[in-house]
Amino acid sequence: MRGHGAGMEPAAGAVLRDGAWEWHPRTRHAVLRLTRSAYTADYEWCADGEPCKSLSALIASDGGVTELRACPIGDTAP
Template sequence: MSGAAVTVLGLCLALGGADAVTPPPGPAVFIVAHRFTLAWTHSIEHVRWEEDYELQPAPSGSAGAPPRLLAVLARVQGSAAGMEPGPDAVLRNGWFEYRPAQREHLGLWLTRSPYTADYELCLDGAPCRPLSAWLPSDGWRTRLWPCAGG
């Protein structure tokens, strides 16, 4: 019995990397996901920030194009220097909610310092967990990007 290869969208995580477009060299961690929330606490203001993302396949007819991250909604529990919510923000249950200005991403660079709490990754139907549950920090940068496995 022969079967077609199944492509599953997910997140890839890896430490460091050369630039913002090319996935970093070395092993990557693959996490199956279609939607997720990336959360963190601001290092100075100590206010929680959350961003919701959807993974989207490359547009049809664009062979070889990578999948995309679509920023759907962002929330912040307050506002302070460098943490202003978007101009369309609405206060709901103690959170300023808004649609991020930059919606489409090829990936994200996350600076992970040993002096601050780690980012949290919240997958549908599961409690939020620190990023270190999937990939230990090297105290510098982690690359998160949409990828396909299968």
């Protein structure tokens, strides 16, 4: 997590590494729902070995909720 606001404080046990909070939850979730708006900064997508980029550079937002899901093992991105 890079930056935070009210209700988005880093979780207990989070570590600040290279300017971003890193935390590994104890439970796994099938879906991560991100509420996006034209009135706030977009989320950033960061992957190992690549520069971070705005989520809107990867997928457009309609101002609603974007759902992220893990790909099945063996699948690759198009």
